[in-house]
Amino acid sequence: MILAAAANENLAHISNYLIYSAMAVYTLAFLAHITEWVFGSRSAVGRTAAALTAEAQETTSTVTVTTRSAEQGGGTAVLERPKVVTRSAPGSRDIPDGPGAAGTSEKGDLYGRIAISLTVLAWALHVGGVLTRAMSVQRAPWGNMYEFSTTFGSVAVAVYLGLLVAKKNVRWLGLPLVTSILLDLGLAVSVLYTASDQLVPALHSYWLWIHVSCAIVSGAALWVGSASSLFYLFRDSYEARLVRGNDGGAWGNIMSRLPSAATLDKFAYRINATIFPLWTFTIIAGAIWAEAAWGRYWGWDPKEVWAFITWVAYACYLHARATAGWKGRKAAYLALLAFACYLFNYYGVNIFLGGKHSYAGV
Amino acid sequence: MDRELHPGNLTMAKSDSTMDAGGAAGTDDPANAAPEAAPDAGKPAAGTAVEPDDTAASAALSTAPVEDPADGGTAVPGSFGGVRRPGALGAAAWAAREGLGWARWFWRQLTSMRVALILLFLLSLATIPGSLVPQSSVDEVKAQAWKDSHKTLTPIYEKLQLFHVYSSVWFSAIYILLFVSLIGCIIPRTWQFVGQLRGRPPAAPRLLTRMPAHATWRTDAAPEQVLAAAEKVLRRRRFRVERSGSAVASEKGYLREAGNLLFHISLIVLLLAFAAGQLWKSEGGKLIVEGDGFANTLTQYDDFKSGSLFRADDLDPFSFSLDSFSGSYERTGPQKGTPRDYAAHITYSDGSDGSTRKATIKVNEPLETAGSKVYLIGHGYAPMVTFRDGKGDIAFKGPMPALPLDSNVTETTVAKIPDMRDKDGNKVQIGFKGNFVPTLDLKTGTMLSQFPALDNPGLVLTAYKGSLGVDSGVPQSVYQLDVSKMKQYTTKDGSPFAQLLKVGDTMTLPDGAGTLHFDGIKQWATFQVSQKPGDAWALVGAVAALVGLAGSLFIQRRRIWIRALPGTDGRTVVELAGLGRSESARLPEELAGIAAALQPDAPPAADAPDSADPAEPSEGARA
Numbered sequence: 001m002i003l004a005a006a007a008n009e010n011l012a013h014i015s016n017y018l019i020y021s022a023m024a025v026y027t028l029a030f031l032a033h034i035t036e037w038v039f040g041s042r043s044a045v046g047r048t049a050a051a052l053t054a055e056a057q058e059t060t061s062t063v064t065v066t067t068r069s070a071e072q073g074g075g076t077a078v079l080e081r082p083k084v085v086t087r088s089a090p091g092s093r094d095i096p097d098g099p100g101a102a103g104t105s106e107k108g109d110l111y112g113r114i115a116i117s118l119t120v121l122a123w124a125l126h127v128g129g130v131l132t133r134a135m136s137v138q139r140a141p142w143g144n145m146y147e148f149s150t151t152f153g154s155v156a157v158a159v160y161l162g163l164l165v166a167k168k169n170v171r172w173l174g175l176p177l178v179t180s181i182l183l184d185l186g187l188a189v190s191v192l193y194t195a196s197d198q199l200v201p202a203l204h205s206y207w208l209w210i211h212v213s214c215a216i217v218s219g220a221a222l223w224v225g226s227a228s229s230l231f232y233l234f235r236d237s238y239e240a241r242l243v244r245g246n247d248g249g250a251w252g253n254i255m256s257r258l259p260s261a262a263t264l265d266k267f268a269y270r271i272n273a274t275i276f277p278l279w280t281f282t283i284i285a286g287a288i289w290a291e292a293a294w295g296r297y298w299g300w301d302p303k304e305v306w307a308f309i310t311w312v313a314y315a316c317y318l319h320a321r322a323t324a325g326w327k328g329r330k331a332a333y334l335a336l337l338a339f340a341c342y343l344f345n346y347y348g349v350n351i352f353l354g355g356k357h358s359y360a361g362v
Numbered sequence: 363m364d365r366e367l368h369p370g371n372l373t374m375a376k377s378d379s380t381m382d383a384g385g386a387a388g389t390d391d392p393a394n395a396a397p398e399a400a401p402d403a404g405k406p407a408a409g410t411a412v413e414p415d416d417t418a419a420s421a422a423l424s425t426a427p428v429e430d431p432a433d434g435g436t437a438v439p440g441s442f443g444g445v446r447r448p449g450a451l452g453a454a455a456w457a458a459r460e461g462l463g464w465a466r467w468f469w470r471q472l473t474s475m476r477v478a479l480i481l482l483f484l485l486s487l488a489t490i491p492g493s494l495v496p497q498s499s500v501d502e503v504k505a506q507a508w509k510d511s512h513k514t515l516t517p518i519y520e521k522l523q524l525f526h527v528y529s530s531v532w533f534s535a536i537y538i539l540l541f542v543s544l545i546g547c548i549i550p551r552t553w554q555f556v557g558q559l560r561g562r563p564p565a566a567p568r569l570l571t572r573m574p575a576h577a578t579w580r581t582d583a584a585p586e587q588v589l590a591a592a593e594k595v596l597r598r599r600r601f602r603v604e605r606s607g608s609a610v611a612s613e614k615g616y617l618r619e620a621g622n623l624l625f626h627i628s629l630i631v632l633l634l635a636f637a638a639g640q641l642w643k644s645e646g647g648k649l650i651v652e653g654d655g656f657a658n659t660l661t662q663y664d665d666f667k668s669g670s671l672f673r674a675d676d677l678d679p680f681s682f683s684l685d686s687f688s689g690s691y692e693r694t695g696p697q698k699g700t701p702r703d704y705a706a707h708i709t710y711s712d713g714s715d716g717s718t719r720k721a722t723i724k725v726n727e728p729l730e731t732a733g734s735k736v737y738l739i740g741h742g743y744a745p746m747v748t749f750r751d752g753k754g755d756i757a758f759k760g761p762m763p764a765l766p767l768d769s770n771v772t773e774t775t776v777a778k779i780p781d782m783r784d785k786d787g788n789k790v791q792i793g794f795k796g797n798f799v800p801t802l803d804l805k806t807g808t809m810l811s812q813f814p815a816l817d818n819p820g821l822v823l824t825a826y827k828g829s830l831g832v833d834s835g836v837p838q839s840v841y842q843l844d845v846s847k848m849k850q851y852t853t854k855d856g857s858p859f860a861q862l863l864k865v866g867d868t869m870t871l872p873d874g875a876g877t878l879h880f881d882g883i884k885q886w887a888t889f890q891v892s893q894k895p896g897d898a899w900a901l902v903g904a905v906a907a908l909v910g911l912a913g914s915l916f917i918q919r920r921r922i923w924i925r926a927l928p929g930t931d932g933r934t935v936v937e938l939a940g941l942g943r944s945e946s947a948r949l950p951e952e953l954a955g956i957a958a959a960l961q962p963d964a965p966p967a968a969d970a971p972d973s974a975d976p977a978e979p980s981e982g983a984r985a
């Protein structure tokens with residue numbers, strides 16, 4: 001009994017070391033990303049404006065789809081498919097995506113790759129920290145706000161790395177991601193730290209696993225979506241300047257390296273629309289759990305209220321996308337507002353409002 | 363915005379705003395999302411270049427209404443009544459037309475997507491105050507404390523109904539309007555969807571090259587052969603296929619619309635279930651000491667709340683008794699004293715027959731029986747005492763009511779003995795008041811409990827004589843002793859009389875008024891018994907909403923046309939085109955897949971120029 005407790009204490013210490021090491025490596029990744037952007041700014045970018053004038057008239061673009069056919073000679077022969085011509089929707093700007101943080105600089109690209117490798121390493125340490133914490137308390141690692149924050153951060157990085165592995169155009173996210181992970185972990189270890197321990201009886205339930213893990217995954221992915229919405233707003237103003245014939249403005253150099261506004265907006269929509277059902281399920285799972293623990297599935301507790309507000313705000317966003325005149329920037333503002341609601345529910349409600357959920361330990 | 367039904371073959375001639383082409387070209391398409399993308403009222407929405415008949419082809423690819431940006435301007439009507447004929451009859455007819463016109467206009471506004479969006483936004487705003495101001499329905503005590511400390515704001519807040527936001531007039535108005543709007547939105551969309559299901563995929567537009575994704579090649583196969591193969595390929599991919607003339611039209615992904623309608627209908631089910639739960643619910647609290655029992659009738663409850671349509675004979679007949687209660691607590695570490703596990707061991711009978719069963723109720727594991735749920739809410743200790751009066755007769759025997767004050771279960775406790783005699787045989791009333799402490803540590807210099815378990819229990823009591831005030835008819839709390847008409851017993855030197863008792867100790871009151879013996883300690887638990895009729899429906903609604911949402915967001919509705927015509931050089935020109943509800947990378951891929959599947963039956967002619975130049979994929983297409 002005592003031995004086991006000592007082992008657990010050890011694990012908890014190891015967990016703390018791992019989290020601190022992860023923060024150190026994230027800091028290195030942060031510096032590498034900065035270097036990447038700095039080198040990128042020196043490269044000759046200026047492509048966007050040129051592309052704009054060159055492609056503005058041309059509304060069609062082509063994709064050639066080639067597939068390998070296994071029938072002919074063991075999959076080596078390439079069957080040429082007819083090309084599929086796609087046309088972009090009318091009114092879109094047809095501005096291509098920027099080249100990424102490194103611009104055309106090879107050195108910048110190298111630093112970008114270093115930054116991503118460091119992020120992978122830091123993430124491994126981070127996940128190790130979360131897992132050892134879970135082992136030390138022998139339960140899911142999200143019983144209080146410290147654990148929630150550390151787990152949340154690791155899932156956000158996992159989402160980003162997963163998108164990278166899936167060859168999505170998300171490398172531009174590296175710097176904002178690492179920055180916010182550092183903020184998140186910094187807050188966790190300083191303000192929110194809670195020593196490892198067991199749960200109060202109300203938290204004993206397998207719905208804890210389901211409900212909170214869904215909330216974490218939703219939040220991490222919605223974070224990526226809202227970062228994309230935010231950069232969409234910047235990039236959109238930048239493109240609007242170019243279309244009006246102005247120069248790119250003070251931030252033009254940075255903006256020109258981002259993906260196009262259309263890409264960012266589409267990406268944000270995809271993430272938000274994919275996660276909305278999961279967030280819906282999170283709330284339903286929470287209601288089922290509350291029914292078991294407190295005798296009512298919905299009681300307008302502050303945490304429930306804000307989960308509902310967040311949900312309605314995202315429903316607003318999805319509706320806005322379906323309504324002419326509300327697309328584009330207005331929808332993006334709604335998406336940011338919705339994510340702000342999520343964040344407030346996570347930090348604000350525990351800190352300022354209390355209620356039944358606040359024993360999760362500030 | 364216009365809600366008229368639009369069958370797939372509607373033509374331009376009618377009104378642009380009834381066309382669903384805007385939705386067709388990508389309602390959730392970000393490429394379309396640029397502010398300047400809003401189509402002018404004068405042009406078909408699917409794209410400036412789309413020919414009139416193409417608009418028909420892309421019509422009604424969903425049941426979502428098209429928001430006409432010019433709506434705001436044209437929707438404001440002048441007069442609906444038209445010409446007013448002279449005379450009273452004319453005026454009445456005019457007024458009726460006018461009224462009807464306005465009603466229809468109002469209904470159209472209310473059920474438009476734009477108003478739905480605004481109402482949704484208002485709903486989220488209106489929900490906020492309820493989380494900032496303490497709600498009486500959530501935490502009465504907290505709400506009262508807030509009112510006591512904000513004397514000036516309270517009357518204003520009360521006028522604004524801020525202490526019960528979720529049943530306030532303004533909150534109700536918003537969600538009722540939203541749901542009326544929702545119903546007004548679902549009904550026409552359902553009809554329209556049924557119409558689409560019964561209709562056929564719209565015929566191929568004249569210029570397939572104008573569609574968002576398109577492919578073409580020449581082949582030596584005859585047109586007839588190509589079309590037959592096309593039908594087969596599309597059917598195999600579970601498209602709905604319709605052959606007309608030289609082209610095959612097909613459509614797929616109707617489940618998207620079905621899912622969307624299911625989702626919105628489920629929201630109504632959810633709301634009704636929630637309302638039913640509020641109206642017919644009942645919820646009662648009961649404190650039970652180990653060894654005691656409870657039968658589910660109104661009179662047995664300590665407190666009881668119910669919905670406005672609940673009747674007392676709706677209570678489910680069941681009963682249970684608390685055999686024992688066990689709690690365990692963290693012994694070490696920074697969270698020492700935090701409860702780890704509570705369990706109430708009970709014996710119950712569901713009222714259907716006489717048989718009894720044993721069960722354990724834990725915090726997350728309520729007992730479900732006979733349509734009710736029994737939740738474990740709280741627990742504490744009850745000192746068991748026997749009080750003998752001056753004559754030696756037992757005047758009171760049993761648990762003293764005790765109320766926990768802190769997380770280590772320091773309790774205040776009270777005993778009222780209204781009917782006893784002193785040593786001379788005179789009727790007197792005595793009251794005891796004090797604290798029960800499960801873990802007493804006198805070294806700490808306080809009488810506060812140091813731990814929630816029964817490690818070193820102690821009972822400190824003092825006694826009063828006089829009038830308990832129980833005869834006045836005013837209901838009293840069992841946890842409080844009104845000492846305004848009582849006198850505290852004192853020791854010989856005049857200091858208040860008080861004594862610390864351990865289990866088995868006896869306290870002898872001065873003047874031979876009686877003795878109190880501390881017999882032992884029992885645990886008690888508080889239970890909440892709830893009966894909530896709408897719960898099952900709420901669950902059904904929630905699950906259906908989730909399923910519908912997944913269908914609505916993950917399924918894509920799209921059309922694919924394949925045309926085969928003899929070309930000028932005698933070869934057959936094969937043309938494929940696809941149109942999705944949203945422009946996504948999947949549609950070109952699917953089109954390419956279909957083209958590839960078609961090639962064995964329509965092999966490209968060797969010198970076909972079209973398939974020869976593999977172009978660099980553009981940035982936009984890659985996204």
Ligand code: HEM
Pocket residue numbers: 276312314315318319322389390424425426427472473474475478482540541543544545547548622626629914915
């Ligand atoms: C009660 C509150 C409501 C909620 C929570 C809600 C939620 C949603 C959500 C999440 C979607 C996204 C699904 C998708 O993009 O396909 C959606 C789509 C839609 N909603 Fe609602 N909705 C509500 C009320 C309404 C009302 C009142 C209307 C009609 C006036 C309406 C009309 C639509 C339409 C037409 C779509 C389809 C848009 C599309 O296909 O892109 N909704 N709704």
